[in-house]
Structures are given as C-alpha cells and as structure tokens.
Amino acid sequence: MKKLLFTLLGALLACSAAQAQIGIKGGVNAAVLDGQDINQKTDYQLSYHAGLFYVYNVVGPLSIRPELLYSVQGSEFKQGKADYETKLQYVNLPILFDLKLSKLHLQAGPQFGLLLTAKEVGTVVTGYDFSTSPPTPTSYGNVSGQVKDKYNSKDFSLCAGLELELAAGLRIGGRFNAGLTDIADYKDISSANDARLKNRVIQAYAAFQLGK
Template sequence: MKRFLLLLFVLALAIPVASHAQHFGLKGGANAAVLDGDKLTTETEYRISYHAGVFYNYNIIGPLTVRPELLYSLQGGDFKSAQEDFETKLHYLNLPVLLDVKVGPVHLQAGPQFGLLLTAKETGTLLTGYNPVNGQAQYSNVNRQVTDQYKKQDFSLCAGLELDLGETLAVGGRFNAGLSDVSDFDQVRSANDPQLKNRVIQAYAALKFGGGR
C-alpha cells in the first residue's frame, strides 16, 4: 500500500498543467461500502474502508470542467446469516469521469465510473455442522481468495459535491451506485443466483495544485 500511495504522488507531480486546466491534485478518504442487489439469501451490511488517488480538472467553459480521477478503492461488504458471517473485500482501480459545475465555493459533480477488480478476498466463519452431544452449531474460520467469483469490470454512476476551504484544500462527499452485476460464480448460472451491485458512500479531503480555482 505504501508503494501504491508513493506511485500516486509521483503521478500527480508528473501531470502537466495545461493552460485551461483548473487544477490537479491528490485525494483520499473513507468508504462506507456494501454489496447489495436481488435474490440475496443473507443479510448485507456496510463496511468502512478507504480510497485514495489523483485527479485532474480541465476547464471546458465558464464554471464547467471535466474531472477524471484514478482511484484505488477498497469496497465490498459484510454478509451475515445463520450459516455464515463473512467480510468481503473487493480491491478496485476506479476511473470516474465527472462533470464539475462550480457555484461559489461549491462544486457539484456527476458522471460515470469504470472499475477494474484487482483482487477479492473473504474472511469470516462458516457453519460446518452441529455437535452430536449438545446440538450446538460448530463453525470454522475461513480466509480465502474469491477473485474468480467476481467480474473484472464494474460500471457505476457517481454524484456528489465538493467544498473549497481555500486555494489548495477541499472536502467532499460522493455516492457511487453500481449498475453492473459484479457476481460471477463458478457454478452454472441460474435464475436464482444473487445479483450483486456495488454501493459506496465516500467522504474525502483533497489537496489541489496548479491554476486558478
């Protein structure tokens, strides 16, 4: 993770500041992520994780800019039932491409996001049987890679706002609504398979460099 953050910092410094660019910079913050969808047999809960990356604002006209970002984002969620209790971690490289409208110190942002799954992992407990003496449930610990159970690509729509706190600092919030079914189970697909979609609420701080804002 330290190497990744160092790489993001180097990339941010390497981005050229074009004559029409508003600014470029670094951002990072918290995720509240869940895998939600149809035909689920377990309860799903949000889990707290993080995201970090670089961004670049390019002015189109007046207060309107386009803002591509490159983010590492840890997503997923918690699955709970009488048979299992899993924490699912999905590691994504995300590319949001947003339109940014500036109204005073506030930036209104919306647009699509393309995600590439890097790896997926499950940790938790799984029901293995019942004690023949007292009938109590017996569980085993599970820690496994499940990358093959999820699709490599994800597509989302993003919306949020950002508030300038000065020339170089801003804070913001965003909601990412996944449109793709990201589940890809090994067994033969059937009409009863769950359809999972990423839902992520983000809060972040951003450092801006470059031209006027």
C-alpha cells in the same frame, strides 16, 4: 550547472502542475454489495480510497474531472452458518462533470472499475449440538482466501456528489457511487436464483488541488 538545471526542471514541473490543475485525494468508504436473490444479510463495511484527479475547464463554471483511484469495497455477509467480509480491491476511473457555484462544486458522471483482487475473511459453523431445538452451533472454522473467480473483473457505476473549497487548495467532499453492473460471476452454476450483486459506496474525502 547541475544545480541550475535541477532548479529549472523544478520550476518547469511547478508551472506544469499549476496549468494542469492536478490534485490528490483520499478518504473513507462505507461500502456494501446490494442486489437481488441474496440469501444473506449484507451490511456496510468501512474501508478507504485514494488517488489522483485532473481538472479541465470546459467553459465558465463547467469542468470535466477525471480521477484515478484505488478503492477497497465489498460487504459484510451474515447468515445462519456464516459471518464473513468480502473485500474487493478496484482501480476506478470516474469521469465527472463539475459545476462550480462559488466555493461549492456539484459533481456527477460515470465510473469505470477494474477488479484487482477479491478476498473473503470470516467464520463458518462447522459443528452443531442436535440435542437442542433448533440445533445449537458448537464449533466454528475460519474462512480466508481469494475468490476473484466469483466476481466480474469490470464494473460500471454512476456517481454524484458535492465538494467544498477551503483555503489554499484544500477541499472536502462526499459522493455516492451506485453500481449498475451485476458483479457476481458464477462460472459453474447459472440459474435464475443466482445472486445479483451491485456495488454501493458512500465516500467522504479530503482533496488538495495543485494550481488554480
């Protein structure tokens, strides 16, 4: 009897997955923090994202595709006295319009993000040789710590991308996420010269859809 119940439950879950058109995805991020009044050089850093998606058909080739993703973003900062990476960990919720053109999908829509953690890792100059001109750095110290209080907990972005259907539910795609929110949060200092940071993320991924 138990075996029969488990068999029926498995069949029910399989049918539900087929009807729901859910899937899993994961891939690579190339992320940077860009904006205004940044007195440092910012470079893209590689990270990753992973999560789930759901496809709801609206009419004909048009669907709505919400996703729930864990995404590591941030940037590499460089200036004369410091060289460090900022790693921002988000839970992101893109809600995309998906237009199917044969096996190619055009996707665009908003994304809402919630910051989980923020960490800085790198080095700073701690000593100089002032007998040279300009002074030469002689010693360095490590930077490592949580800096979540320097960033807003919420982020809003616009997304656009392409996705290509392959065999048996497998898909590959690319996407660009342009942040609209100034995520810098300076609680102790507020001036017109404060940096205004926005997320910029280029994503490449593979996805597998359950159901048809």
